[in-house]
Amino acid sequence: MEAHEHSNPSSPHGETIHLPAPTAWPIVLAFGVTLVFAGVVTSGVISILGGVLAISGCIGWFRQVLPHEAHEDVPVEAQEVTIASTRTHVTQIEISEEHRAHLPVETYPVLSGIKGGIAGGIAMIFPALLYGILSHHSIWYPVNLLGGAGVANWTNPTTADIAAFHPQALIIATVIHIATSVLVGLLYGAMLPMLPRHPIVLGGLIAPLLWTGLLHSSLGIVNPVLDERISWGWFVVSQVAFGIVAGLVVMRQGKIRTGQSMPFVLRMGIEASGIHSEGEDRH
Amino acid sequence: MADSTYPLPGSLETTPKRWSQAAVLEWLNSWVITVDHKKLGILYMLYSIFFLLVGGAEAIALRIQLFHPNLHIISPEVFNRLFTMHGTTMVFLVGMTYIFGFANYLIPLMIGARDMAFPRLNALSFWLTFFGGILLYYSFIGGGGLYGAGNAPDTMWWAYAPLTERAFSPGHAPDYWALSLIVTGFGTIGASVNVIATALCMRCKGMTLMRLPLLVWLNVVTSGLALITITPLTAAQVMLLIDRYFGGHFFDTQAGGSAVVWAHFFWIFGHPEVYVLVLPAFAIANEVIPVFSRKAIFGYPAMVSASVAIAFVSLGVWAHHMFTIGMSSAGNAFFVLSTELVGIPTGIKIFNWLATMWGGKIRFATPMLFCTAFVVQFLLAGLTGIMLSVAPWNWQLHSSYFVIAHFHYVLVGAIVFCIFGGIYYWYPKVTGRMLSEKLGKWHFWLFVSGFHVTFDTMHIPGLMGMPRSIYTYEANRGWGTLNMIVSIGGIIQAIAVLIFAVNLIWSYFKGKVAGNDPWDAWTLEWAIPSPPPVYNFATDPVVTSRRPLWDIKHPEDPDWKYE
Numbered sequence: 001m002e003a004h005e006h007s008n009p010s011s012p013h014g015e016t017i018h019l020p021a022p023t024a025w026p027i028v029l030a031f032g033v034t035l036v037f038a039g040v041v042t043s044g045v046i047s048i049l050g051g052v053l054a055i056s057g058c059i060g061w062f063r064q065v066l067p068h069e070a071h072e073d074v075p076v077e078a079q080e081v082t083i084a085s086t087r088t089h090v091t092q093i094e095i096s097e098e099h100r101a102h103l104p105v106e107t108y109p110v111l112s113g114i115k116g117g118i119a120g121g122i123a124m125i126f127p128a129l130l131y132g133i134l135s136h137h138s139i140w141y142p143v144n145l146l147g148g149a150g151v152a153n154w155t156n157p158t159t160a161d162i163a164a165f166h167p168q169a170l171i172i173a174t175v176i177h178i179a180t181s182v183l184v185g186l187l188y189g190a191m192l193p194m195l196p197r198h199p200i201v202l203g204g205l206i207a208p209l210l211w212t213g214l215l216h217s218s219l220g221i222v223n224p225v226l227d228e229r230i231s232w233g234w235f236v237v238s239q240v241a242f243g244i245v246a247g248l249v250v251m252r253q254g255k256i257r258t259g260q261s262m263p264f265v266l267r268m269g270i271e272a273s274g275i276h277s278e279g280e281d282r283h
Numbered sequence: 284m285a286d287s288t289y290p291l292p293g294s295l296e297t298t299p300k301r302w303s304q305a306a307v308l309e310w311l312n313s314w315v316i317t318v319d320h321k322k323l324g325i326l327y328m329l330y331s332i333f334f335l336l337v338g339g340a341e342a343i344a345l346r347i348q349l350f351h352p353n354l355h356i357i358s359p360e361v362f363n364r365l366f367t368m369h370g371t372t373m374v375f376l377v378g379m380t381y382i383f384g385f386a387n388y389l390i391p392l393m394i395g396a397r398d399m400a401f402p403r404l405n406a407l408s409f410w411l412t413f414f415g416g417i418l419l420y421y422s423f424i425g426g427g428g429l430y431g432a433g434n435a436p437d438t439m440w441w442a443y444a445p446l447t448e449r450a451f452s453p454g455h456a457p458d459y460w461a462l463s464l465i466v467t468g469f470g471t472i473g474a475s476v477n478v479i480a481t482a483l484c485m486r487c488k489g490m491t492l493m494r495l496p497l498l499v500w501l502n503v504v505t506s507g508l509a510l511i512t513i514t515p516l517t518a519a520q521v522m523l524l525i526d527r528y529f530g531g532h533f534f535d536t537q538a539g540g541s542a543v544v545w546a547h548f549f550w551i552f553g554h555p556e557v558y559v560l561v562l563p564a565f566a567i568a569n570e571v572i573p574v575f576s577r578k579a580i581f582g583y584p585a586m587v588s589a590s591v592a593i594a595f596v597s598l599g600v601w602a603h604h605m606f607t608i609g610m611s612s613a614g615n616a617f618f619v620l621s622t623e624l625v626g627i628p629t630g631i632k633i634f635n636w637l638a639t640m641w642g643g644k645i646r647f648a649t650p651m652l653f654c655t656a657f658v659v660q661f662l663l664a665g666l667t668g669i670m671l672s673v674a675p676w677n678w679q680l681h682s683s684y685f686v687i688a689h690f691h692y693v694l695v696g697a698i699v700f701c702i703f704g705g706i707y708y709w710y711p712k713v714t715g716r717m718l719s720e721k722l723g724k725w726h727f728w729l730f731v732s733g734f735h736v737t738f739d740t741m742h743i744p745g746l747m748g749m750p751r752s753i754y755t756y757e758a759n760r761g762w763g764t765l766n767m768i769v770s771i772g773g774i775i776q777a778i779a780v781l782i783f784a785v786n787l788i789w790s791y792f793k794g795k796v797a798g799n800d801p802w803d804a805w806t807l808e809w810a811i812p813s814p815p816p817v818y819n820f821a822t823d824p825v826v827t828s829r830r831p832l833w834d835i836k837h838p839e840d841p842d843w844k845y846e
Binding site: 074076 | 313315316317318319397398402403404406407410411413414415417418421422425434455458459462463465466469470524528577578642799800803809810811812816817818821832835836837839840
């Protein structure tokens with residue numbers, strides 16, 4: 001394989017280059033300044049000596065550069081330098097069309113995620129209550145599990161305690177449930193432009209399973225009491241109910257066109273005559 | 284030297300190569316009076332490496348003391364002095380000087396200039412740094428002498444008030460700390476001004492700002508950050524000296540002063556300082572990773588923007604060092620969020636390094652090994668940094684060994700690894716000889732092993748509650764085995780660094796001749812002989828892209844077509 005070679009342009013052999021002349025004054029000044037400070041912890045005489053050196057350094061320095069900067073002429077020595085590579089074959093990274101990122105020219109609006117979150121939050125109440133009735137004959141059991149952290153006087157509640165009605169727990173559980181549903185919906189909506197296809201599969205099956213797996217592995221550390229009492233089967237059912245309803249609501253919102261579908265000049269907000277063709281679809 | 288004698292086996296050399304005294308003095312004089320950026324860059328680097336060995340030796344002494352519970356190998360007073368000097372040395376005498384070592388040597392070569400903008404200021408800056416370091420270490424023999432470690436500073440590298448006030452620190456220990464760092468700070472200011480002026484004003488024809496090598500860009504950002512942050516530190520040190528010598532009460536809590544003010548002043552310097560140290564490490568990785576991946580850096584504009592963003596954001600995060608001092612909820616929230624914001628530009632950088640490597644023909648020569656390890660370790664350091672940025676987590680772990688492990692992951696895992704990578708990469712340019720790859724591989728694998736044995740393990744005693752800076756500990760705390768492992772890792776790292784030192788010396792005399800471009804690289808410094816002539820470029824270069832040597836080597840596919 002032929003190597004491409006290049007040599008430096010003709011070096012001005014025999015010529016000289018002006019460079020700043022070496023000088024000792026910077027080191028004298030630096031030493032003087034250091035001694036000025038060192039005198040604080042040693043002796044005033046050291047500071048005085050440092051001051052003398054520093055002033056000498058400044059004067060010497062000024063004389064180096066005023067009225068004309070001192071320089072030395074360095075002769076240029078011609079040295080042949082070869083700039084070449086043995087790697088002469090340049091390969092471009094090929095990206096097949098299969099691997100091209102899907103451009104989200106249309107997507108669901110972020111707001112649809114919030115609406116889906118609210119609807120999903122309502123939907124998941126029903127399997128949760130059903131679980132409470134079937135397992136502990138009380139609709140308050142799942143409510144207290146969620147909101148029990150807000151009941152300050154609870155230390156080691158019995159099952160009967162958890163199955164009873166506690167207004168504080170209801171308030172806390174409601175706040176947690178609303179906040180979480182809206183935030184998860186918002187997150188869902190924010191993720192939709194990245195994963196615009198199959199929102200029901202994403203929100204109804206994949207996300208609940210991932211979320212449940214994450215909680216299952218960490219709840220024992222975060223809240224051991226809740227971990228002991230939670231029923232993971234029912235938990236998955238309520239999460240799936242949330243996800244499917246949220247996904248259906250999102251689907252019903254319909255898609256909107258994203259900025260990716262617009263020409264660059266429009267995305268940049270440039271308004272000028274002649275940039276739009278007659279037939280161009282303006283959004 | 285021409286020599287006609289024939290060396291017989293077992294006989295003595297009859298014409299030994301000996302420098303005359305005059306020649307040695309002349310040689311030494313040439314280094315003392317030099318204003319050449321290359322010589323000053325080498326002096327900075329030698330200074331940095333020397334103090335790396337000194338600071339490393341101090342760390343080993345600390346680790347030996349903590350090797351086992353209830354050891355009393357050194358006294359508590361000496362222990363305090365050693366860890367203060369270790370921190371101060373590594374940050375101010377190693378970290379701050381390696382920056383200007385690389386910057387001085389490389390920036391003029393990379394931008395096609397003959398020297399720095401202010402050559403004499405350059406010399407002054409180095410010598411101020413040099414004498415500042417000497418003054419700091421003179422403290423070991425000032426006062427009580429070596430056995431009691433003299434007046435060496437013993438108030439940790441951040442010198443919190445009111446411990447530094449005269450009532451609690453009689454003698455001169457805090458004075459040496461403040462005075463020597465004021466002197467080195469002057470040096471830093473001079474060097475920073477020089478770097479910025481050189482990069483902006485000395486570029487060769489065609490070297491636009493968006494064609495600057497990333498190393499140059501990042502050093503400009505670093506220097507700007509250093510200029511901003513050295514100022515509050517110097518101001519605080521002057522205020523401390525006023526307290527100690529003129530009866531001031533800035534930090535005297537018993538006379539209306541505020542210790543918290545010191546903490547603010549120090550960390551307004553101290554946290555951006557981390558970025559001052561790590562950005563030049565990024566700069567090295569930005570040059571090494573593309574060359575050894577055989578690809579142009581991915582996302583050049585994003586890399587520049589991310590560097591500027593890191594510098595900007597880093598100026599607003601200092602109080603995350605002060606969560607345990609106590610702040611309002613709004614203050615806590617602000618500094619949690621601003622600290623986590625740093626994760627965005629640093630994340631961009633990590634993705635861009637990975638994207639540069641992706642699809643490339645990677646060569647794992649020693650510089651690339653160090654830079655690859657750096658990417659992984661810096662990511663992990665960033666993750667523990669995000670953990671510590673969360674105020675409640677920080678309340679639990681502040682001043683524990685978890686914090687020590689985190690910042691050593693940054694300072695060693697990122698910065699020292701990149702320093703080593705950079706030295707392996709540019710040593711051939713500086714000396715004309717290659718460092719031994721065999722010794723380099725030994726150095727790398729021992730160092731990376733020792734690093735992980737030490738600092739991965741160190742997180743655990745931190746989580747178990749072991750406080751930082753303690754002299755010794757009781758056996759029943761359960762920290763003994765972990766500390767033993769940490770210390771063993773430190774010794775492995777020390778062995779690796781000794782191999783590196785041997786490599787530096789051996790290769791200088793016996794290393795393979797490098798030629799001008801041993802790595803088949805693309806920036807201008809590789810277009811001139813190794814070592815470069817004193818004037819750098821015989822003719823002024825002209826560049827047309829970010830990779831001028833690529834354009835010359837591949838005229839059929841030059842970069843300027845795509846930029």
